[in-house]
Amino acid sequence: MLTRCSNQKDGLLTDTTNTSQSDLDDAARAAEILMGHRESIDRLDAILVYTLGERFKHTQAVGQLKAEHDLPPSDPTREAKQIARLEDLAKRANLDPDFAKAFLNFIIQEVIRHHKKHQE
Amino acid sequence: MLTRCSNQKDGLLTDTTNTSQSDLDDAARAAEILMGHRESIDRLDAILVYTLGERFKHTQAVGQLKAEHDLPPSDPTREAKQIARLEDLAKRANLDPDFAKAFLNFIIQEVIRHHKKHQE
Structure with a gap:
C-alpha cells in the first residue's frame, strides 16, 4: 500500500512518497490488530468448549433419566x-x-451418539 | 417402576406395594428433574449463540484486515x-x-463461507 506524506521541512511543503516506512508501519499496525482479534477468538473458543462440556453434562443426565423412566x-x-x-x-x-x-443439529447429532453409546 | 413400601401402621409392619401413587411420584420427580436440565440447556444455548455471534464479529474483522493488506x-x-x-x-x-x-472445523467452514461472501 502506498501512502502519500506531506513533508513540511525548511518552510517548504513538499509531497514525498515514503513507501517502505509507511508500508512497514501499516503492516505492523495490521499485525497488532490481527493479534488482538486472535486473542479474543481464543478466549471465545474457551467459552465455547467449556459451555459445550457443561451442555453435554446436562444432555447426558437427560439421556440417563429417559433410559431409567422408559421415556422416548x-x-x-x-x-x-x-x-x-x-x-x-x-x-x-x-x-x-x-x-x-x-x-444445533450438529450438537444434537453428538448428543444422539452419546445416547446410543449409553444404551450399548 | 414398582416401589416397595414399608407401612408401619397400628404397630404392625406390613409390606405393601403401592404401585400407582409411587409411579406417579416417580414420574413427577423425573419430569421436574428433566425440566431443570432443559432450562439449563436453553441458557447454555443462549451463551453459545451469543458467543458465536461475537466470534464471527472477530473473524469478519480478520477477513477484512487480510483483504485490505493482501494477506493469505x-x-x-x-x-x-x-x-x-x-x-x-x-x-x-x-x-x-x-x-x-x-x-472447530464446522465453525471454520462458516468463517470461510463468510470470507468468500465478503470477497464477492
Whole structure:
C-alpha cells in the first residue's frame, strides 16, 4: 500500500512518497490488530468448549433419566421449541439463523451418539 | 417402576406395594428433574449463540484486515496452534477431543463461507 506524506521541512511543503516506512508501519499496525482479534477468538473458543462440556453434562443426565423412566429418546415438541427459540436468539445475536440451526443439529447429532453409546 | 413400601401402621409392619401413587411420584420427580436440565440447556444455548455471534464479529474483522493488506486467507501455522489448543481445552472441559476438532472445523467452514461472501 502506498501512502502519500506531506513533508513540511525548511518552510517548504513538499509531497514525498515514503513507501517502505509507511508500508512497514501499516503492516505492523495490521499485525497488532490481527493479534488482538486472535486473542479474543481464543478466549471465545474457551467459552465455547467449556459451555459445550457443561451442555453435554446436562444432555447426558437427560439421556440417563429417559433410559431409567422408559421415556422416548426423541421429543419432537421439545425439539421444535428449541429450533424456534434458537432462530430468535440467532437474530438477536446477529447470527445467520440457518447457521444457528445447522449448529444445533450438529450438537444434537453428538448428543444422539452419546445416547446410543449409553444404551450399548 | 414398582416401589416397595414399608407401612408401619397400628404397630404392625406390613409390606405393601403401592404401585400407582409411587409411579406417579416417580414420574413427577423425573419430569421436574428433566425440566431443570432443559432450562439449563436453553441458557447454555443462549451463551453459545451469543458467543458465536461475537466470534464471527472477530473473524469478519480478520477477513477484512487480510483483504485490505493482501494477506493469505488461510494461515496453516495459526490453524495448527488453534487445533492443539482446542484439544487441550477439550480434555480440561471433559469434552471428546475429536468432537471439539469437528466443532472447530464446522465453525471454520462458516468463517470461510463468510470470507468468500465478503470477497464477492
